[in-house]
Amino acid sequence: MNQLSMSLLGGFRLDRAGQELRLRNRKARAVLGCLALSATGEETRERLVGLLWSESSEEKARASLRQVVHELRGVLPADVLAAERLSLVLDRDAFDVDVEQVKSALGQGEVHPALLAQTRPTEALLEGLEDLDPAFNVWLLARRQALHDQFARRLEMLLPAETRNQRTLAQALLNLDPTHEEACRQAMKAAVAEGNISGALRTYEALWNVLGEDFDMEPSLATQELVADIKSGKLKPGPRSEPPILVPPMPPQPRSAGGRLLLLVESFAAHGVPEERGYLVQGFRHDLIACLARFREWFVMDGGVLPARDASIDRVSGRYSIGGTAYQAGDRISLVLTLRDGETGIVVWSERIDVGLDTWFEAQNQLVRGIAMSLTGQISAARLSSIATRSDVSLAAHDRWLLGQSVIRSFSPEHWGRARALFLESIAEDPNFSSSYSSLAQLDNVEHIVNPGVWRDRARE
Incomplete structure (x- = not known):
């Protein structure tokens, strides 16, 4: 069997031996994307129905899913997709998925071309499928944010340690987050070290523009002092003298059902x-x-x-x-x-x-x-009371979500970042725990109200 390739960043595309395999049904692409992004390649039929047909009756939704499975089986090679009674299972070893390739490259200290091809690449995850269903849109926004945070954390680890490809690392981080000032400063220094003064100034100008247009603010004093040193000639081109710091490869993440x-x-x-x-x-x-x-x-x-x-x-x-x-x-x-x-x-x-x-x-x-709805509230209240004094290190997905909800209800701007971190940690603990995705959407929907002076932006919308 020829290896299949699946592109999820920048829209969905499925290829086999260089030839595109076309899926007419957009929800078939979404189902395949969900399976490819799953930690195990498996999703329950119930979850897929809830994500992609949340506004349809259960009978109609399950019938639509069966049609999608029929189309996928007609396009994919045999034995790649197993349609079981309660779930769908994708043989992920049969695919080269661009998201996994990016993770693998970062784990080895390299930058995949997908992080350099466009700005905000994670926001293009399954681009064009946002309008399939409100529930799917919420799930997709959360997956994009989680992927952004994962890529950004690894690049931030590599940036101060690498010397041979520092400008590439800085540019990849700037593509993920155009307001990342540390990445901007590193990119400017790397450009000067290469003798590219104009490139360093263009990088600063791009940061100035995005901060001014989106946040009505200027770069920090450290960044402004750096550009002043470049313009005055105080910062001279030349190789860096600091010895490189070895960064260990990113350890594989254990697959867990969460807590x-x-x-x-x-x-x-x-x-x-x-x-x-x-x-x-x-x-x-x-x-x-x-x-x-x-x-x-x-x-x-x-x-x-x-x-x-x-x-x-x-x-x-x-x-x-x-x-x-x-x-x-x-x-x-x-x-x-x-x-x-x-x-x-x-x-x-x-x-x-x-x-x-x-x-x-x-x-x-x-x-x-x-009774079921009453139990939900009673269990949550009892659980929150029992974990209130515990260390966050021991908390599992449900408990992190409960603490995040309690932080949100305080409507305190200084706690907002803490709530977001708890929800993202809950998703990382258990990607199938839908309440954390809903809470992230809840947080983004009211952030501009809770935090005076924070404007709504396209990413949160």
């Missing part, structure tokens, strides 16, 4: 409920499990007992259990639900429901969804 909550739904007890009506209680319980499973804040476990703490430490940040007891009085069934913290055994929430037998089925759907 979400584990929610155990215990078997419900039925007292005084006739055997022939026991199915009502069990049906209610299974409907509750099905509803809770749709929330990405937790894993749902059906019955049994909570696993030992050390057995779930890598995937689970906290453990809760829901218990239920039903009993019948006349023509009504009462159901008592309790939520317990698996670590302490403390009951953090309870609710009693009385439902008439004649209206049981009509009330069940509404009650179950109301």
Whole structure:
């Protein structure tokens, strides 16, 4: 099989042996892009449906996904895409993906041409597909920001350490962030060292223009002093004398499911409920499990007992259990639900429901969804209270998200960067945790209101 290549930066393109493989359906390109950007090459059908058909009914959305899978199978070689009952799996080893090539080059201390070809290259990730679905747009903006931060951090590590390709590194960092003054100063010094005074001044002029137009501010004093030294001839061309500092290759990132909550739904007890009506209680319980499973804040476990703490430490940040007891009085069934913290055994929430037998089925759907939403708030409040005094180092995806939400609600400008960092850390911990993406969008939507003097810009829009 000839190696396939997939370009995601600057729009989507799929090639095989130099020939473009065309996908007519734009959502087919988005699905393939999601799979290529996934840490494992796998995404659940439910997640893809939620990202690309969030405004359609579930039946119609799943039918549309099946059509997309059919088109992908017709274009891709056999065995590259596995369509399983619950998920889609892409053989990532069969593809050369430009995003992965950029990461690999940076890990070796090199700059991939994709970071030099255009300004703000990460903002061109899957360019042209932003309007497919509101949920997909939110996900895409978060992926672009996370990719930008990852590339920028590595370039910032390499910039002061490398001497042989310092100007290239500085230019790549300036392309990612045209307001990065340290990168601008390094690019100016490198240009002077090469005897290119005009190039150094053009770099400064570009920084001056972008800071003035976008932020109504001037470069820092250090940058202005550097350009003054260049113009006066105080900074002489010549090789740098500092010895190079060796920067170790970027270590591979472990693939992890992240740390979400584990929610155990215990078997419900039925007292005084006739055997022939026991199915009502069990049906209610299974409907509750099905509803809770749709929330990405937790894993749902059906019955049994909570696993030992050390057995779930890598995937689970906290453990809760829901218990239920039903009993019948006349023509009504009462159901008592309790939520317990698996670590302490403390009951953090309870609710009693009385439902008439004649209206049981009509009330069940509404009650179950109301309980699920109430549980979301109660678990979040209990969890936030328990982690308030912990060190951030030990926090997993869900806990980082909760802390970020609490920081946002303070509407304090000085805490805004902290909230953004927590959400990005949560995404890095668990890329499938959708709440962190939503919170990033929430943050960007109101930043210009919370922080007086900060204007909306195209990137946040």
